[in-house]
Amino acid sequence: YKNPYYAPGHSTMVHLFEWKWDDIADECERFLGPRGFGGIQISPPNENVIIWQYNRPWWERYQPISYKLVTRSGDEQQFASMVRRCNDAGVRIYVDAVINHMTGEPRDNIGTGGSTADFRQWSYPAVPYTAQDFNWPHCVIDGWDYGCCPDKVRNCELVGLKDLNQRSEYVRFMIVGFMNKLIDLGVAGFRIDAAKHMWPEDLQVIYDRLHNLNTDHGFPSGARPYIYQEVIDFGNEAISRDEYTGLAAVTEFKFGLELSRAFAGGNQLRWLNTWGPIWGLLAHEDALTFIDNHDNQRGHGGGGVILTYKQAKQYKGATAFMLAHPYGEPQIMSSFDFTDSEAGPPMDSNGNIISPAINSDNTCGNGWVCEHRWRQIYSMVAFRNVAAGTNVNDWWDNGSNQIAFCRGGQAFIAFNNDNWDLNQNLQTCLPAGAYCDVISGSKSGNSCTGKSVTVGNDGRAQIYVGSHEVDMMLAIHRGDESRL
Numbered sequence: 001y002k003n004p005y006y007a008p009g010h011s012t013m014v015h016l017f018e019w020k021w022d023d024i025a026d027e028c029e030r031f032l033g034p035r036g037f038g039g040i041q042i043s044p045p046n047e048n049v050i051i052w053q054y055n056r057p058w059w060e061r062y063q064p065i066s067y068k069l070v071t072r073s074g075d076e077q078q079f080a081s082m083v084r085r086c087n088d089a090g091v092r093i094y095v096d097a098v099i100n101h102m103t104g105e106p107r108d109n110i111g112t113g114g115s116t117a118d119f120r121q122w123s124y125p126a127v128p129y130t131a132q133d134f135n136w137p138h139c140v141i142d143g144w145d146y147g148c149c150p151d152k153v154r155n156c157e158l159v160g161l162k163d164l165n166q167r168s169e170y171v172r173f174m175i176v177g178f179m180n181k182l183i184d185l186g187v188a189g190f191r192i193d194a195a196k197h198m199w200p201e202d203l204q205v206i207y208d209r210l211h212n213l214n215t216d217h218g219f220p221s222g223a224r225p226y227i228y229q230e231v232i233d234f235g236n237e238a239i240s241r242d243e244y245t246g247l248a249a250v251t252e253f254k255f256g257l258e259l260s261r262a263f264a265g266g267n268q269l270r271w272l273n274t275w276g277p278i279w280g281l282l283a284h285e286d287a288l289t290f291i292d293n294h295d296n297q298r299g300h301g302g303g304g305v306i307l308t309y310k311q312a313k314q315y316k317g318a319t320a321f322m323l324a325h326p327y328g329e330p331q332i333m334s335s336f337d338f339t340d341s342e343a344g345p346p347m348d349s350n351g352n353i354i355s356p357a358i359n360s361d362n363t364c365g366n367g368w369v370c371e372h373r374w375r376q377i378y379s380m381v382a383f384r385n386v387a388a389g390t391n392v393n394d395w396w397d398n399g400s401n402q403i404a405f406c407r408g409g410q411a412f413i414a415f416n417n418d419n420w421d422l423n424q425n426l427q428t429c430l431p432a433g434a435y436c437d438v439i440s441g442s443k444s445g446n447s448c449t450g451k452s453v454t455v456g457n458d459g460r461a462q463i464y465v466g467s468h469e470v471d472m473m474l475a476i477h478r479g480d481e482s483r484l
């Protein structure tokens, strides 16, 4: 359950948060496939309750009312078409699976597919679930429970959301049926939302009943779904993420916290020469890594200050480091612009999501940030693909915030987060020749729109990154995007 089964030559997952299925399919064909992205995390595809009371908040999609594949992102036909088109473009689909709970007790009683429920009777006829399928006696998780009482964190309601009993064979049957339908439609795996709130042994049973990936979508026979479990654990709770790493991969929240601290100036970059498990991070094969996610970019996820698209220069620096370094399985957040932390995606007066506009310079409009379309970010996906299979070598630093390293003999990157210029003759580990810096520009024909770097026969080059430049890094590699 720890292998994403990306297509050859592809890497990196992007979370297209709240995107519609037709738009995702287009994005696979016109951008993500050609740029070597490995996969996409999509928003929950099953029917959720409509919450007009808070003007369609982003978190309404985390209140299931049924397992029908009808949401504001599209219906089952559009879902199937997206998976087919993305797999054909070499881009995998991972589903955000909300299986711990159903809804709370919202004011309105109608779902995105027209289903209703009787919340106070724990009755969801569109599944169907009835009261016997939920955990009893009724209780709600209290703040103290996280520190003392694993049983309550699993068996009581998270913020009043009706808590399913995954020990029930019927509930297991319904959840497994829902997930196997998605696997048969060609998805490559799942994010398990709120995994901390479910018993590992119940999750193990559910995972082991999942089908192998669908070979008609290019997966090898016998391939198991890639599963990464959302366990928010900063080490101060009774439940540890180590209870879940035996099952499948786990979201590594410390990763984004530590890199945000380093690139926001709270920790010197030179300390990153030991980046990896000795920082208290999960083992490489267990870690789904990211700078920010849909929850903590809004300040909900606890743990401290997280960099987002709003701190563009530092965010691009931290993201470049995430993608340049071999540790973990990285995910890029692709956001819609927000100021209100509850606000949902851009929508028209009827509540329909507005599609991202693609501008002439390939950036997004209509309120979508599309971090994955920022040159400094998509260029580092190509860097990661060229560097696949190599380690970090020839580390250099200036004793504070100027660092540089190679990936085998394939790629080289330098960062400058000091407030004076980096101007050094450094070992790039690359063959002699001319290279375009893929951060300050790109290669067009046989010239560079940004900086160019000349590497000598000894692999060394003069590397310059001014402290007042738009970006704090310079990256070159042996792939076609950089090598002249």
Ligand SMILES: O=C(NCCCOc1c(-c2ccc(O)c(O)c2)oc2cc(O)cc(O)c2c1=O)[C@@H]1CCCN1C(=O)/C=C/c1ccc(O)c(O)c1
Pocket (backbone or CB within 6 Å): 059, 062, 063, 098, 158, 159, 193, 194, 196, 230, 232, 295, 300, 301
């Ligand atoms: O103030 C709120 N929630 C209380 C604090 C955050 O607690 C939640 C956590 C949570 C937070 C921290 C933890 O350590 C933890 O074990 C759980 O996980 C969720 C997962 C869901 O599927 C749906 C939810 O409503 C929540 C949730 O409310 C607002 C209003 C309701 C939704 N919400 C939210 O803030 C929604 C947050 C949310 C939604 C989906 C997620 O996948 C997620 O990680 C957080």
Ligand SMILES: [Ca+2]
Pocket (backbone or CB within 6 Å): 100, 153, 154, 155, 156, 163, 164, 197, 198
């Ligand atoms: Ca639970």
